[in-house]
Amino acid sequence: MYVRTTVDPPYLRLLQLLRDEGPISRAELADRLELTRPRLLAEVERLVAAEYVAEAGMAASRGGRRSTLVELHPRLHFAAVDLGASSIDVEVTNGRLETVAAYTEAADIRSGPKAILHRVNELLAKARVDGVYDRLDAIGVGVPGPVSFRDGVPVSPPIMPGWDRFPVRELMTREHGCPTVVDNDVNIMAIGERHGGVAHSVDDFLFIKIGTGIGCGIHLNGEVYRGTDGCAGDIGHIQVDPQGPMCSCGNIGCLEALFSGVGLARDALAAARSGASPSLAERLTAGAPLTARDVADGAAEGDVTCIQLIREGGSRIGSVLAALVSFANPSMIVIGGGLAQLGHILLAEIRSAVYRRSLPLATGNLPVVLSELGPRAGVTGAAVLASHVAFEQAS
Amino acid sequence: MYVRTTVDPPYLRLLQLLRDEGPISRAELADRLELTRPRLLAEVERLVAAEYVAEAGMAASRGGRRSTLVELHPRLHFAAVDLGASSIDVEVTNGRLETVAAYTEAADIRSGPKAILHRVNELLAKARVDGVYDRLDAIGVGVPGPVSFRDGVPVSPPIMPGWDRFPVRELMTREHGCPTVVDNDVNIMAIGERHGGVAHSVDDFLFIKIGTGIGCGIHLNGEVYRGTDGCAGDIGHIQVDPQGPMCSCGNIGCLEALFSGVGLARDALAAARSGASPSLAERLTAGAPLTARDVADGAAEGDVTCIQLIREGGSRIGSVLAALVSFANPSMIVIGGGLAQLGHILLAEIRSAVYRRSLPLATGNLPVVLSELGPRAGVTGAAVLASHVAFEQAS
Structure with missing residues (x-):
C-alpha cells in the first residue's frame, strides 16, 4: 500500500x-x-x-x-468499433495501430444490438473481401452507455433500448474467432487521447465528453478507473440545479439536462422562436433542426444569445469540474465530444469556473484543454484496447 | 493497462x-x-x-x-501521532500494532510546529523512560491539512499557521533515528478504518471526515489515492450554495462553511439567541460555548430546531456525496470525524440524498455507514503507515 x-x-x-x-x-x-x-x-x-x-x-x-x-508481424490486424448514439465508426488497423480501412456511417443505436452489430460485421466482412486483412487478432468495441467491462455487456444503458446485458463480446468473439473487449465510449476516447492525443503519457487525467449526453473517462495511475460496478465517470446526472428541467433519467436539474447536445438544441429552438437570437431564427427558417453547430456558427458571427448559451453551459460544466478537481486532483482535463466544437468560448468559461472554484494547490499546474483527436478519439482507443487483449494472448 | x-x-x-x-x-x-x-x-x-x-x-x-x-520481533515498536486542530494523540505500538502506551491531550495546532512536535517528542521520551520501548522502528504522523506525501511536509494548510513546508518528516527522523511518514489526517483515518474498522479489506471506498472542517480519504484498488499534488479528497471547499456564507478559504458557499463543526456552532448560537431552539437557549445560558455535542443532545431530547439543523447538514453533505458516487462509483462510504456523533439522524439524511440522487447502478450495493473506530481511526492508520515504512526497510 x-x-x-x-x-x-x-x-x-x-x-x-x-x-x-x-x-x-x-x-x-x-x-x-x-x-x-x-x-x-x-x-x-x-x-x-x-x-x-x-x-x-x-x-x-x-x-x-x-x-x-x-x-x-504484418499479419496482425485489429478492429476498432465506436458506436455512437447516431453513428457507427469501424476501423481496421495493422499491429502498429495504423488505419488500413475505415468506415463511418449514420445509424440509430436504438435499432438494437442485432441490427447494429450485423452492420458492423458487414463492414468488417467487406474489408476482408477487399483483401485488407486475413483474420482479426482482436476487436475493441465502444458503446454509448454503461458497460460491465468484466462481462463484456452493456448494463441498463439509458439511450440504448434492447442492449441491456446483450452479449456483445460473446457475439463478436464467435463471429470473428478472436478476443473482443467492450467498453464505454468515454473510456475508449480517454484511452485514445492518452495513446495518441493531448494526454499522451499523462497518468492522471479526466476526459470530459460533451455530446448527446455528458460523461467522464477517468485515468488514475496510468490506468482506466472504472469503479466498483464499472460506472465510474457518470457525471451527466449530477444535479446542478434543483429548480432545473427534468432529465431523461427522471431526476431534476441534471448537468446533461441543462447542457448537452439535447439541451442545447432545446435552448436554441426556444431562442429562435422567441426572437432572442436573430441568427438562430434565420437558421430555423432555413429548415433543418437546430443543433450545436448552429449555435457555434451563430456565436462565431457574434450573436449575443448564442454566445450566452455557450457561456452558461460552460459555467455549469465548469462548476461540476471544479468539484471533481477538488476531489480527484488530476493533472489534466481534456474536453472532447461533439460539443467541443463550441471551441474557445466554451473552454474559457470552463477554465474560469475551474480555476476560480477549485483548491489553488490543485489548479496550480492544471491544463484544461480541448481533445486533439476529436471524432477519432473513440476508434483510436478501441484499437488500443484491442491491441492489449491481443498482446496478452501472447503470454 | x-x-x-x-x-x-x-x-x-x-x-x-x-x-x-x-x-x-x-x-x-x-x-x-x-x-x-x-x-x-x-x-x-x-x-x-x-x-x-x-x-x-x-x-x-x-x-x-x-x-x-x-x-x-518483540523489539519492534512504532509511534503513531494524530495531530488535530485542538488535540494531540500519540500511541506507541508493538509490531502487531497493539497499543503499549497512549497519550491524549488538548493542544492548539496554531501553536506552531516547533511547540507541537516538541510536546510529541516529550511524550515519546516519557514512554521510553518508562521502559515501553528501546527504540522506534518508524513513526506515522497525521496532520489536519494538505501534505506533500513525497516530501513529508504540510503544504499551505489553512488552519495550521507556521506549518507550511515545515520539515516534519526530517525533524522526527533526526530526533528518533527512524523513518517517518507524514500524511493528511483524513487519509490516515481511512487507512485505520480499512485496517481495523468497518472498511476492513474494502478496496474502493470513501472516508468522509466531518469535524472542524470536512475532508475525504480515498481508497482505490486497495490503496490511498492522493492525486497529482497530494490534495485529492479536499471536498470541504466544493461550492454547494452560490448564495451561501463566506468560507474561511475566501470563496462563497463552500460545503464546510455550511456544515461542519464551525458552521454548526455558528448556527446553534443563532438558534439559541433567536429563541428558535429552547434546548440550545438553555444550554447557552448554562455558560460554555455551544458545540455539535449540544445540538446532538438537543436532537436526542426532541428539539425540532436541533433535528432540523442536523437534517439540513446531512442533506448538504449527501448532495455532494451523490455527485462523488456518480463520479467514483465506490463500494462503501464511511462517515467519521467529530460530527459523526450526530448519529443516525445525520446518517439517514446523507443516505437519503445519496440513494435518491446517484445512478441506481452505483448505489445498488453501496453501504453508507458510520466509522467503527471513531476517534481512534487516526492513530490506528498512522501506526499502519509506520509499519509499512518500517517493513520496507527490511528489503
Whole structure:
C-alpha cells in the first residue's frame, strides 16, 4: 500500500514498444527492456514462432556485429468499433495501430444490438473481401452507455433500448474467432487521447465528453478507473440545479439536462422562436433542426444569445469540474465530444469556473484543454484496447 | 493497462501476515505466500538476522515434523501521532500494532510546529523512560491539512499557521533515528478504518471526515489515492450554495462553511439567541460555548430546531456525496470525524440524498455507514503507515 511499482511482463512491454515505435533492433530491445541478451533472444524467438513478431532486415551498425531489426508481424490486424448514439465508426488497423480501412456511417443505436452489430460485421466482412486483412487478432468495441467491462455487456444503458446485458463480446468473439473487449465510449476516447492525443503519457487525467449526453473517462495511475460496478465517470446526472428541467433519467436539474447536445438544441429552438437570437431564427427558417453547430456558427458571427448559451453551459460544466478537481486532483482535463466544437468560448468559461472554484494547490499546474483527436478519439482507443487483449494472448 | 496484477514482494507480505495474524508456522507461511520451502526458510533466516522476525516455539503438528512458529520481533515498536486542530494523540505500538502506551491531550495546532512536535517528542521520551520501548522502528504522523506525501511536509494548510513546508518528516527522523511518514489526517483515518474498522479489506471506498472542517480519504484498488499534488479528497471547499456564507478559504458557499463543526456552532448560537431552539437557549445560558455535542443532545431530547439543523447538514453533505458516487462509483462510504456523533439522524439524511440522487447502478450495493473506530481511526492508520515504512526497510 505504501509504495508499489507495477511492471508488465517483458513480452507485453516488447510488443507495446514495437507497436508504438516500429522496427527496433534486438540489441536495443535488450537494453530498453533491461533483459539479458539470451533472455531477449528466447523471448523474440517465441514471439516469431507465434507470428506476433517478424524479422525486418538489419539495423545500422552500433560498432560491433549488426543486429537484426524486429517488428510486429504484418499479419496482425485489429478492429476498432465506436458506436455512437447516431453513428457507427469501424476501423481496421495493422499491429502498429495504423488505419488500413475505415468506415463511418449514420445509424440509430436504438435499432438494437442485432441490427447494429450485423452492420458492423458487414463492414468488417467487406474489408476482408477487399483483401485488407486475413483474420482479426482482436476487436475493441465502444458503446454509448454503461458497460460491465468484466462481462463484456452493456448494463441498463439509458439511450440504448434492447442492449441491456446483450452479449456483445460473446457475439463478436464467435463471429470473428478472436478476443473482443467492450467498453464505454468515454473510456475508449480517454484511452485514445492518452495513446495518441493531448494526454499522451499523462497518468492522471479526466476526459470530459460533451455530446448527446455528458460523461467522464477517468485515468488514475496510468490506468482506466472504472469503479466498483464499472460506472465510474457518470457525471451527466449530477444535479446542478434543483429548480432545473427534468432529465431523461427522471431526476431534476441534471448537468446533461441543462447542457448537452439535447439541451442545447432545446435552448436554441426556444431562442429562435422567441426572437432572442436573430441568427438562430434565420437558421430555423432555413429548415433543418437546430443543433450545436448552429449555435457555434451563430456565436462565431457574434450573436449575443448564442454566445450566452455557450457561456452558461460552460459555467455549469465548469462548476461540476471544479468539484471533481477538488476531489480527484488530476493533472489534466481534456474536453472532447461533439460539443467541443463550441471551441474557445466554451473552454474559457470552463477554465474560469475551474480555476476560480477549485483548491489553488490543485489548479496550480492544471491544463484544461480541448481533445486533439476529436471524432477519432473513440476508434483510436478501441484499437488500443484491442491491441492489449491481443498482446496478452501472447503470454 | 488492460489487466494488471500488483503483488508486494514476499518479505513484505510475510511481515504483514505476522502483523495482522500473529505467530504462524514456517510450513503455513510457505503455503500462504506460495514460496518453496527453501526460499521461505532463507527469507525467514534473513529477517531473523535483521531482527524483524523471531522464533516463537513449536506449532501443533500437521502430521509430519512439527514446524517452528515465527512472529514479529518483540523489539519492534512504532509511534503513531494524530495531530488535530485542538488535540494531540500519540500511541506507541508493538509490531502487531497493539497499543503499549497512549497519550491524549488538548493542544492548539496554531501553536506552531516547533511547540507541537516538541510536546510529541516529550511524550515519546516519557514512554521510553518508562521502559515501553528501546527504540522506534518508524513513526506515522497525521496532520489536519494538505501534505506533500513525497516530501513529508504540510503544504499551505489553512488552519495550521507556521506549518507550511515545515520539515516534519526530517525533524522526527533526526530526533528518533527512524523513518517517518507524514500524511493528511483524513487519509490516515481511512487507512485505520480499512485496517481495523468497518472498511476492513474494502478496496474502493470513501472516508468522509466531518469535524472542524470536512475532508475525504480515498481508497482505490486497495490503496490511498492522493492525486497529482497530494490534495485529492479536499471536498470541504466544493461550492454547494452560490448564495451561501463566506468560507474561511475566501470563496462563497463552500460545503464546510455550511456544515461542519464551525458552521454548526455558528448556527446553534443563532438558534439559541433567536429563541428558535429552547434546548440550545438553555444550554447557552448554562455558560460554555455551544458545540455539535449540544445540538446532538438537543436532537436526542426532541428539539425540532436541533433535528432540523442536523437534517439540513446531512442533506448538504449527501448532495455532494451523490455527485462523488456518480463520479467514483465506490463500494462503501464511511462517515467519521467529530460530527459523526450526530448519529443516525445525520446518517439517514446523507443516505437519503445519496440513494435518491446517484445512478441506481452505483448505489445498488453501496453501504453508507458510520466509522467503527471513531476517534481512534487516526492513530490506528498512522501506526499502519509506520509499519509499512518500517517493513520496507527490511528489503
